[in-house]
Amino acid sequence: MNEETKVLESFETAVLERFPDWVTPDEREGYQGLLVDPANLIDLMSSLRDELGYDHLTSLTGVDYLPDEKMEVVYHLVKSTGGPILEIKTQLPRSNPVAPSLVGLYPGAAFQEREAWDLLGIKFDGHPNLKRILMWEGFAGHPLRKDWVEAYHGEEKKPYDDRWPEGKARKIEADNPYRENVSYPEGFNPETWIPDTQELLFEGSQRFQLDDDLETEQLVVNLGPQHPSTHGVFRMVAKLEGETVVDLEPVMGYLHRNHEKIGEKNTFAMNMPYTDRLDYFCSMSNNFGYALTVEKLLGENYQPPERAQYIRVIMAELTRVLNHFMAIGFFLNDLGAYFTPALYTIKERELILDIFEAVAGSRMMCNYYRFGGVVRDLPEGMEEHIRKLVYERLPRQIDELDRYLVENEIVVARGRGVGVLTPEQAIGLSAAGPVLRASGVPYDIRRADPYSIYDRFDFDVAVRYHGDVYDRFLIRYDEIRQSIRILQQAIDGIPKGEVLANKKAYKYKMPKGEAYGRVEGPKGELGYYVVSDGTDNPWRYHVRAPSFINLTGLKQMCLGEKVADLVAILGSIDIVLGEVDR
Amino acid sequence: MPDEINVPDYNIPPELEGTIAITTLDRIYNWGRRYSVWPMFFGLACCAIEMIATAGARFDLARFGMEIMRPSPRQCDLMIVSGTVTKKMIPQVVRLYNQMPEPKYVLSMGACACGGGPFKRGYNVISGVDKYIPVDVYVPGCPPTPQALLFGLMKIQEKIDKQSIKEVSWYQKEEDPGIPVPILGPDLIDPRDFPELMARINKEDQA
Amino acid sequence: MKGFGIIKGLGVTLKHIYDTYAEDIKAGRKRYYTKEGVLQRRTTDTKGIFTVNYPEERLAVPENFRFVPFLVYEDEDGEKVPRCTACGICSKVCPSQCIWITRAVDQETGKPLKTPAEFYIDIDLCMNCGYCAEHCPFDAIKMDHDYELANYDRTQNNIHDKERLLKPASYYAEIRPGYYAMEQKAKAEEEAKRAARRRPRE
Numbered sequence: 001m002n003e004e005t006k007v008l009e010s011f012e013t014a015v016l017e018r019f020p021d022w023v024t025p026d027e028r029e030g031y032q033g034l035l036v037d038p039a040n041l042i043d044l045m046s047s048l049r050d051e052l053g054y055d056h057l058t059s060l061t062g063v064d065y066l067p068d069e070k071m072e073v074v075y076h077l078v079k080s081t082g083g084p085i086l087e088i089k090t091q092l093p094r095s096n097p098v099a100p101s102l103v104g105l106y107p108g109a110a111f112q113e114r115e116a117w118d119l120l121g122i123k124f125d126g127h128p129n130l131k132r133i134l135m136w137e138g139f140a141g142h143p144l145r146k147d148w149v150e151a152y153h154g155e156e157k158k159p160y161d162d163r164w165p166e167g168k169a170r171k172i173e174a175d176n177p178y179r180e181n182v183s184y185p186e187g188f189n190p191e192t193w194i195p196d197t198q199e200l201l202f203e204g205s206q207r208f209q210l211d212d213d214l215e216t217e218q219l220v221v222n223l224g225p226q227h228p229s230t231h232g233v234f235r236m237v238a239k240l241e242g243e244t245v246v247d248l249e250p251v252m253g254y255l256h257r258n259h260e261k262i263g264e265k266n267t268f269a270m271n272m273p274y275t276d277r278l279d280y281f282c283s284m285s286n287n288f289g290y291a292l293t294v295e296k297l298l299g300e301n302y303q304p305p306e307r308a309q310y311i312r313v314i315m316a317e318l319t320r321v322l323n324h325f326m327a328i329g330f331f332l333n334d335l336g337a338y339f340t341p342a343l344y345t346i347k348e349r350e351l352i353l354d355i356f357e358a359v360a361g362s363r364m365m366c367n368y369y370r371f372g373g374v375v376r377d378l379p380e381g382m383e384e385h386i387r388k389l390v391y392e393r394l395p396r397q398i399d400e401l402d403r404y405l406v407e408n409e410i411v412v413a414r415g416r417g418v419g420v421l422t423p424e425q426a427i428g429l430s431a432a433g434p435v436l437r438a439s440g441v442p443y444d445i446r447r448a449d450p451y452s453i454y455d456r457f458d459f460d461v462a463v464r465y466h467g468d469v470y471d472r473f474l475i476r477y478d479e480i481r482q483s484i485r486i487l488q489q490a491i492d493g494i495p496k497g498e499v500l501a502n503k504k505a506y507k508y509k510m511p512k513g514e515a516y517g518r519v520e521g522p523k524g525e526l527g528y529y530v531v532s533d534g535t536d537n538p539w540r541y542h543v544r545a546p547s548f549i550n551l552t553g554l555k556q557m558c559l560g561e562k563v564a565d566l567v568a569i570l571g572s573i574d575i576v577l578g579e580v581d582r
Numbered sequence: 583m584p585d586e587i588n589v590p591d592y593n594i595p596p597e598l599e600g601t602i603a604i605t606t607l608d609r610i611y612n613w614g615r616r617y618s619v620w621p622m623f624f625g626l627a628c629c630a631i632e633m634i635a636t637a638g639a640r641f642d643l644a645r646f647g648m649e650i651m652r653p654s655p656r657q658c659d660l661m662i663v664s665g666t667v668t669k670k671m672i673p674q675v676v677r678l679y680n681q682m683p684e685p686k687y688v689l690s691m692g693a694c695a696c697g698g699g700p701f702k703r704g705y706n707v708i709s710g711v712d713k714y715i716p717v718d719v720y721v722p723g724c725p726p727t728p729q730a731l732l733f734g735l736m737k738i739q740e741k742i743d744k745q746s747i748k749e750v751s752w753y754q755k756e757e758d759p760g761i762p763v764p765i766l767g768p769d770l771i772d773p774r775d776f777p778e779l780m781a782r783i784n785k786e787d788q789a
Numbered sequence: 790m791k792g793f794g795i796i797k798g799l800g801v802t803l804k805h806i807y808d809t810y811a812e813d814i815k816a817g818r819k820r821y822y823t824k825e826g827v828l829q830r831r832t833t834d835t836k837g838i839f840t841v842n843y844p845e846e847r848l849a850v851p852e853n854f855r856f857v858p859f860l861v862y863e864d865e866d867g868e869k870v871p872r873c874t875a876c877g878i879c880s881k882v883c884p885s886q887c888i889w890i891t892r893a894v895d896q897e898t899g900k901p902l903k904t905p906a907e908f909y910i911d912i913d914l915c916m917n918c919g920y921c922a923e924h925c926p927f928d929a930i931k932m933d934h935d936y937e938l939a940n941y942d943r944t945q946n947n948i949h950d951k952e953r954l955l956k957p958a959s960y961y962a963e964i965r966p967g968y969y970a971m972e973q974k975a976k977a978e979e980e981a982k983r984a985a986r987r988r989p990r991e
């Protein structure tokens with residue numbers, strides 16, 4: 001732990017020494033990182049990228065410091081060759097927050113800046129397409145601002161006062177029947193109101209000329225939000241010329257459940273079950289990331305005991321296996337192998353879910369990790385069961401799945417050379433996880449910036465080099481195999497002992513400060529950015545969702561491909577809408 | 583004799599008593615329908631995964647004649663609202679509902695669809711899909727396990743059993759006007775709320 | 790060779806078909822509608838048909854399984870005495886804030902009593918997280934195993950009041966024997982300790 005901080009500090013001093021005029025260390029209590037004036041941001045970032053090798057912008061978010069009348073934009077940068085995170089912040093006046101856009105330097109900032117605009121109202125100067133992304137155009141206000149209240153606003157913070165001792169079960173809608181909090185623009189008339197929809201939709205059917213005097217028509221095809229191949233309520237608006245995609249606009253937010261706003265009302269502990277619902281395939285790894293982040297804030301006393309560390313790793317790796325099984329099944333489903341592969345993979349998933357159900361109590365929403373360990377020990381006989389699973393069943397099944405469709409000529413033909421993302425593009429687009437590694441960048445946080453006890457295990461970082469759909473499909477097999485290796489080592493090495501470092505608690509004494517924690521989730525880097533102001537509830541709670549950011553590259557992958565490949569490409573990214581929209 | 587035909591050996595729940603007379607023709611009609619309920623392949627959130635798991639090998643919807651999940655609303659009988667319904671999504675949900683042909687049933691799966699669930703106070707969440715479309719069966723739980731969902735589907739079948747061809751709404755004269763599709767304004771606007779809303783806005787303008 | 794991959798894949802499906810029948814023949818009648826049969830289909834070396842024929846067969850839920858919460862009461866001479874002391878911790882930890890408690894008051898003295906007058910859980914909000922059961926210091930609220938809650942009308946069925954929530958301790962012992970035994974033991978030890986502490990003073 002200390003060593004890590006030292007390394008980080010040396011990185012920061014290097015930046016400080018290199019750019020003494022531009023950056024100052026952030027000296028607020030509990031904060032790390034460097035502050036930069038917005039005027040120098042672009043210069044600093046381009047030097048950081050080109051000279052010091054910080055080529056991967058993992059996360060970008062904003063914080064509303066209402067008492068100080070400030071808005072802050074927080075950037076997290078890493079080197080794609082590994083190492084800890086560098087945190088850069090810039091402060092803006094709250095009345096008119098305008099920051100320069102980084103899209104020119106890091107294309108991966110595109111969606112995240114849009115999100116910061118949508119939810120916090122921070123403008124990004126120079127962003128090519130600064131529209132709302134999660135809410136719809138025309139929505140009133142920026143919901144994550146601290147002074148914004150929702151239509152059915154009850155109380156500011158949980159726990160709510162009226163629950164005890166004189167609680168009266170009643171509907172919150174009754175408190176505020178006509179949504180007094182919503183501000184309607186002047187002269188607003190609901191009957192004549194036309195919602196502002198995506199221009200791209202209406203742009204369709206334009207005539208335009210190809211080089212060879214042939215007049216063709218462009219066609220706009222809309223997929224979703226209710227489409228069986230979009231993995232939920234995701235929508236793509238594709239502009240086609242013939243069958244070729246010439247433009248694509250992903251539209252999301254159909255499952256925007258206000259995770260962050262609710263998270264800021266919750267206490268720290270209450271957020272744990274909510275993280276289950278982010279990427280609902282992988283609740284265990286979501287828990288893992290959140291627990292690690294808050295443990296960083298809480299400090300040394302909350303280091304989980306050995307046994308808990310092993311249990312955490314086992315559960316997280318089982319989750320990865322489960323997720324990749326499902327990803328493979330759904331991907332083949334999208335390619336037209338209708339339901340049989342998915343049936344086979346769901347079967348394996350069920351067997352893993354049985355473990356989760358017996359250990360954590362629920363198949364999907366595990367809520368199993370706590371700050372400083374896990375909530376309860378494995379039930380009797382569970383170790384034996386897991387051992388059988390990881391030594392016998394899973395290796396056998398993954399081999400069978402391999403035989404089943406990997407060499408299938410149709411799958412190969414549909415996948416090879418389709419939706420290519422080069423390594424440079426992948427890094428620039430902030431892609432993470434299997435998408436990044438299938439493009440030939442061996443970046444895996446378990447290796448690049450080890451957390452928990454991953455440095456003890458012997459495994460390879462799976463990597464493939466073509467960056468196409470087929471490689472993104474294959475890399476999931478590789479990762480399952482590596483996960484099985486880790487699982488075997490973990491189940492052999494698991495010691496006896498306690499599983500929770502401290503007493504069970506629902507309130508924690510949170511020091512002031514901020515923390516960014518990240519894990520290598522099955523879909524990519526899952527990061528949590530938490531700011532604590534010393535009270536029971538987090539001041540800011542942000543999730544760096546890998547599915548969401550991986551989608552930034554979707555357009556790049558789809559341009560020039562045939563429309564039938566869209567679903568294949570989307571399937572190969574493996575998104576989960578709960579995480580995309582949060 | 584006719585009385586005997588009319589006496590069903592089903593337990594009729596109290597809220598449906600008095601509205602039902604089940605004849606032999608109805609039985610045949612309902613028997614045919616109860617084993618061919620086609621759900622819509624339409625997932626919203628976490629609960630959708632449990633719905634897929636229900637269709638998977640272990641729980642196998644096919645045993646109930648429901649394996650044919652149609653992505654198109656035109657071919658469906660049952661809409662499983664599986665998960666959180668957001669304000670951004672509700673226009674589509676209502677539209678899909680309107681597009682389904684009669685007879686149609688709605689099963690609201692999970693706490694979110696029933697009453698907003700853990701996200702109820704969110705600014706983009708509908709607290710209960712039944713505020714917009716009529717729901718036949720509620721399956722609470724977060725998420726309901728596949729077996730809980732199957733239990734809910736059996737409730738749908740029970741409900742079908744109790745319907746009578748004479749009284750079902752889809753053979754009546756009046757045409758179903760459909761449900762007005764909500765509008766995305768500064769907040770979600772339900773066309774049924776227009777008068778109140780106009781009153782409120784006018785009051786504000788005057789003030 | 791072109792087409793070989795497809796044939797190989799079809800071999801896998803063929804094997805699955807073969808397994809289905811082979812397993813059925815090997816295991817005979819007892820494969821279906823028996824407890825062992827269902828258990829066998831959950832083990833790591835299950836093959837062949839995987840389906841559990843709900844509702845005739847049911848997957849046994851593990852002890853840790855949690856669905857909506859219920860309140861435990863002790864049966865004291867036919868009277869239901871809830872273990873709950875209306876301390877309100879569950880309503881404070883509940884992440885979706887779906888518990889409402891009113892504390893009972895003594896009719897005569899007006900003093901608050903250590904028992905709830907009303908207890909509501911809105912299961913349309915409950916996220917089955919289990920925090921309430923985890924943090925209750927009196928083991929009074931526990932997570933249920935009964936998942937068959939589907940109904941036709943949520944306004945009547947989905948807000949559980951005290952009457953609906955109360956279930957006997959014997960039921961709790963039945964669904965969670967391990968935890969029940971553990972808690973009983975801890976309670977007995979506590980009692981013994983307290984008794985030991987009291988005696989020297991006397």
Ligand code: SF4
Binds near residue numbers: 664723726
């Ligand atoms: S009820 Fe629970 S599991 Fe279902 S969609 Fe809502 S949060 Fe997800």
Ligand code: SF4
Binds near residue numbers: 883920
């Ligand atoms: S299970 Fe969780 S959400 Fe449900 S009542 Fe208990 S604490 Fe609240």
